[in-house]
Amino acid sequence: MIAPALRTDVAFGVDGNYAPHLAATIASIVKLAPADAFRFIILSVDIDAEARRLVEKCAKGAEFVWIDVEEDDLPAFGSRGHFTRAILFRLGLEKLAPADCHRVIYLDVDLIVTTDLRELSRWDIGGHSIAAAIDVNEDADAFAEKWGLPAGHDYINVGVLLIDLDRVRAEKGFTRAIELYSREGDRFPWPDQDAINHVYWGAVSRLPGKWNVQATTAINMARHEMPGYAEAPCIVHYTGSQKPWISRSYHPWAWLYWDAVRRTPFFDMVARRHGVTLRERLKILVRWRFRKFDPDGPVACRGGQRRVRIARNVTSDPLDISLVVGTCNRSEQIVACLDAIRNIRYKGSWELIVVDNGSTDDTREIVERELAAMPVPAKLLIETKRGVSAARNTGVAHARGRILAFTDDDCYVDPNFLTEVRTAFKDKTLGYVTGRVELFDETDAAVTVNFSQVSRRYPAGQYLHTDGLIGANLAFRREAFADICGFDESMGAGRLFAGEDMDAAARAGSAGWDGAYHPGMVISHHHGRKEKDVAALYKFYDIGRGAYNMKYLLRGEVIPFLKGISSLRWRMGPVTSWRLKTFSTPWWEFYGATSYLVLWLRNFLLGANG
Incomplete structure (x- = not known):
C-alpha cells in the first residue's frame, strides 16, 4: 500500500457524456502502474452515483475525489461542436482542488496513456508553474501577433499539463485565465487553451512531444525535428473530430482506445451508442497491427518516394x-x-x-x-x-x-x-x-x-x-x-x-x-x-492508378489496397458489355502496379526509399 503522501495526483474535467472515455483513460493508466499509486481528482458535472461507481471500478485501490463544479465556479460557456463547458474545468483546479494537492497532472479524457504516468510527475518543471508539450498544429507567431505578445515563444496544447499548483495559487494564474476568458472568450478559437497560453506566454516548461502525441503526428513522430518526437509515444491524444469511438472516424492508433475501454464496464455502451460494430473493431485492430510505431519514418512517407523535407512552420515573414x-x-x-x-x-x-x-x-x-x-x-x-x-x-x-x-x-x-x-x-x-x-x-x-x-x-x-x-x-x-x-x-x-x-x-x-x-x-x-x-x-491514368493502389500495399494499408483492387470491377462495366478492349484497363493497371513495385524494390536495394 502506497502512503497518501507519495501518491501521484491526476486531475480530469468531465461531464456525463464523457464518463466512459474517462474510464478508458484511467484504465490505461492503471494498466502500467499500481492503482494505489494514484489519487484521481475529477471535476465533474452530470455524472450520477452509478456512473461514478463504474468509473472507480476501473482502478480498485486508487483514491477518487469527485468535485461537483457549480454554475458560479466558472464562467458561462456556449457549447461549440464537441467542446462543452467541461473544457474550462481545468481552470477550476486553483480554487477547487484539495488543499493538500500541491503538484498535479491534468489530463483530457480523449487520450490514452502508454507508459507509467509517475515518470511524468517527476519531471523537473524548472521553476515554472506549468509544463506542457507544444501544439504543432498551431502557429505560435500568429497567436503572438494577434494578442500583441512577444514573438519567439511556444504555443502549448493544454490536454496534458504538469502543474505546480502551489505556484499557480500564489500567482492566481488560472484566476487570471478565467478573467481573460470572461472578457475575450468570443475571440478564442480554443477557449481555455488560448487563455492559458496568453497568461503563461513564454513562462512554460516544455515537455517532450512524446507526452502529448496528437492526431496529426501520431504516425509520423520521427519526421519532426523537435525534442521528444524521435521516441514512441507516452500519451496518445485523440485531438480533433476524429475520435476513436465514433463509427467510421479514423485515427491510426484507435485500437489503443478500444483496448483500454474493453477493460471497463462501459465497453458495450460505447460500441452500441456510437454504432461501432464488431466488424469495424476488427478493421481497427488489423490497421493497428500494420501501423505500429516505426522509427524508420512516417507511414505517410513510405511507399517508395524520396522524402522531401518541408518545414511545418514558417519562421520568417509567414x-x-x-x-x-x-x-x-x-x-x-x-x-x-x-x-x-x-x-x-x-x-x-x-x-x-x-x-x-x-x-x-x-x-x-x-x-x-x-x-x-x-x-x-x-x-x-x-x-x-x-x-x-x-x-x-x-x-x-x-x-x-x-x-x-x-x-x-x-x-x-x-x-x-x-x-x-x-x-x-x-x-x-x-x-x-x-x-x-x-x-x-x-x-x-x-x-x-x-x-x-x-x-x-x-x-x-x-x-x-x-x-x-x-x-x-x-x-x-x-x-x-x-x-x-x-x-x-x-x-x-x-x-x-x-x-x-x-x-x-x-x-x-x-x-x-x-x-x-x-x-x-x-x-x-x-x-x-x-x-x-x-x-x-x-492509358496514362490507368498506369498511374495501378501505382497508386500498389502504394497503399507498400505502406501496409491492406484494406484500402483491396478496396482499390475491387473498384476495378466497377470501372470495367457490366459483364455483358465486355469486349477485348475492356481488358486494357486492368492490364495497364497491373503494369503500373508491378512497375511501381519494381521501382520500390530498386530504391530499397539502393537505400533510396527515404
Whole structure:
C-alpha cells in the first residue's frame, strides 16, 4: 500500500457524456502502474452515483475525489461542436482542488496513456508553474501577433499539463485565465487553451512531444525535428473530430482506445451508442497491427518516394498562401495563366512561385517579364529534374505560405480563388482541399474536369477513390504537406505514373488529415486535348492508378489496397458489355502496379526509399 503522501495526483474535467472515455483513460493508466499509486481528482458535472461507481471500478485501490463544479465556479460557456463547458474545468483546479494537492497532472479524457504516468510527475518543471508539450498544429507567431505578445515563444496544447499548483495559487494564474476568458472568450478559437497560453506566454516548461502525441503526428513522430518526437509515444491524444469511438472516424492508433475501454464496464455502451460494430473493431485492430510505431519514418512517407523535407512552420515573414505553378515549354499559355493570377482579388497576404521545369523555349524569359508586373511577391525558380511533382516540391521548399495552393500552366484561376481557398481551410481538421475545374475551350475533350457544385468530404483513413480530385486545383495545409514529405517525384506529368495528386491526398489521409471538395474554388482548364487524345490519356491514368493502389500495399494499408483492387470491377462495366478492349484497363493497371513495385524494390536495394 502506497502512503497518501507519495501518491501521484491526476486531475480530469468531465461531464456525463464523457464518463466512459474517462474510464478508458484511467484504465490505461492503471494498466502500467499500481492503482494505489494514484489519487484521481475529477471535476465533474452530470455524472450520477452509478456512473461514478463504474468509473472507480476501473482502478480498485486508487483514491477518487469527485468535485461537483457549480454554475458560479466558472464562467458561462456556449457549447461549440464537441467542446462543452467541461473544457474550462481545468481552470477550476486553483480554487477547487484539495488543499493538500500541491503538484498535479491534468489530463483530457480523449487520450490514452502508454507508459507509467509517475515518470511524468517527476519531471523537473524548472521553476515554472506549468509544463506542457507544444501544439504543432498551431502557429505560435500568429497567436503572438494577434494578442500583441512577444514573438519567439511556444504555443502549448493544454490536454496534458504538469502543474505546480502551489505556484499557480500564489500567482492566481488560472484566476487570471478565467478573467481573460470572461472578457475575450468570443475571440478564442480554443477557449481555455488560448487563455492559458496568453497568461503563461513564454513562462512554460516544455515537455517532450512524446507526452502529448496528437492526431496529426501520431504516425509520423520521427519526421519532426523537435525534442521528444524521435521516441514512441507516452500519451496518445485523440485531438480533433476524429475520435476513436465514433463509427467510421479514423485515427491510426484507435485500437489503443478500444483496448483500454474493453477493460471497463462501459465497453458495450460505447460500441452500441456510437454504432461501432464488431466488424469495424476488427478493421481497427488489423490497421493497428500494420501501423505500429516505426522509427524508420512516417507511414505517410513510405511507399517508395524520396522524402522531401518541408518545414511545418514558417519562421520568417509567414504569409497566408503560397500559389505554386510549374511550367515547361509553354511560353504562350503561361502568359494567359499569369494574367488570370494577376487578377486575383484577395485581401490577405500571398505570394506567387513559378517553377520552370527545364524549358528549352523562351518560357523562362517570358515568365521573368510577367512576374516583374505582379502586384504581390513573385519569384521564378529552376528545377531541372523532370516532372510536375519535382517542380512543385521545389516551389514549396521556397514558399512562406501557411497554405500551399497549386495550379497548372494551362489553367486560369478565378479572381476569388485564393479567398475560397482560405475559406475552405477555416476547418482546422482539413489537410487538403480540391475544387471545381471547368472546361475553358468547349471544343476540348471533357477530361480532367469536375463540374460538381456539391461539397464533399474525404474522411481520413479511408480509401480515396481516383475521381473528382484534380491536381490543377489543389491546396494543402502546410503541416499536412510536411507530414506526407511532399509529392512523389516518380509520379505526375513528365513521369511514367500519373496520380501524384491523388497519392498526396491519400497519404495526407493516412496521416490523419481529412480532405474536402470545395466547389467555390474554381479554375478553368485549357488543356487542348481532343477526342483523339483521350485514349492515350486514359492509358496514362490507368498506369498511374495501378501505382497508386500498389502504394497503399507498400505502406501496409491492406484494406484500402483491396478496396482499390475491387473498384476495378466497377470501372470495367457490366459483364455483358465486355469486349477485348475492356481488358486494357486492368492490364495497364497491373503494369503500373508491378512497375511501381519494381521501382520500390530498386530504391530499397539502393537505400533510396527515404
